[in-house]
Amino acid sequence: MLDQLVQAWRARHVLLIGGTGALCACMQAMLTELGAKPARIPPSASSETLCRAMTAGRISAAIAPCAHALSPQQDAAHQLAAVDALITEVREAGVPLLILCSDAPVYRAQSRPWQAGEDDALGGQTGPGLIQSLVQLYAEGAARGLLGDPVNALIVRHPPLLGTDAPAVAQYARWCRFLLAGDVVVVEQPDRQGVFAHPLDIACGALALGARSLGGDLAQSRVFNLAPGPEGLMSNRSAALRFIRREGGTRPIAEREPPAPDAPPLLCGARARLLGGFRPLLSADEALSLLLSLERSRAAGTEEAEMQRQAHDYLLRLP
Secondary structure (H helix, E strand, C coil): CCHHHHHHHCCCEEEEECCCCCCHHHCCCCCHHHHCEEEECCCCCCHHHHHHHHHHEEEEEEEEECCCHHHCCHHHHHHHHHHHHHHHHHHCCCCEEEEEEEECCCCCCCCCEEEECCCCCCCCHHHHHHHHHHHHHHHHHCCCCCCCCCCCEEEEEEECEEECCCCCCCHHHHHHHHHHHHHEEEEEECEEEEECCHHHHHHHHHHHHHHHHHCCCCCCHHHHHHHHHHHHEEEHHHHHHHHHHCCHHHHHHHCCCCCCCCCCCCCCCHHHHHCCCCCCCCCCHHHCCCHHHHHHHHHCCCHHHHHHHHHHHHHHCCC
């Protein structure tokens, strides 16, 4: 897979539309390691700035690592307007590929734990999830030529990622800070299954799908789920105890049971495996260790260099 990624992305100009979030930073570091030439503009950039960025650098791909944050206003009208503006600029500039990544919970709730596939019913469990369902359906329609000339767009759905402030995963970064400070690690919902998806895995999966799309191999598939493997799923208590023991902590954990948000369904990543050749590499243990290293480097002011190192080491593990 590494050879395929290098061949697909080397020397390509890639425009990232995103801030300083975990996935955007991983995407930029990984593209740099693959020999691409990534540039980044904030999602709040004006249409004129977006247009200039699309046309000035012979852009081969535009990627929105957090497509659900393209507009600071979270209502449906502003979200649809933001993705429409992006699609329009991609179409007019003749950019060969657009990738929209999002962790929005777009699948409908079920009465039992389940795995959501790309063909399951949309609608979301929350208002934002419903809005993103509509936004993604709009983008898929544009990709299929239902809204004018078709745009080669991929929609990549993934679970909330380590290193973000999403309610389902925010405590894991706090574990790192507790451990670095020598404090007791507070574990919320200790019996609940944690989903330890690292942004490096998701960035690699999106780029692998993008590589296949640039090669013309994904003409009939526009929507993909990316999910951690079985080793990326673990109860919060087990993950915390293993994390503390592995990283040399000596303090016990403290367990808390605050009100928990509804858990989104687990995503089924079979389509990405079959069509994109992507399989996640990182277990929950490895993902937490990488998050700890990044938290440590952030305190030392070397976060960017650490992210680049992690991306380099990750790519060397690819077959």
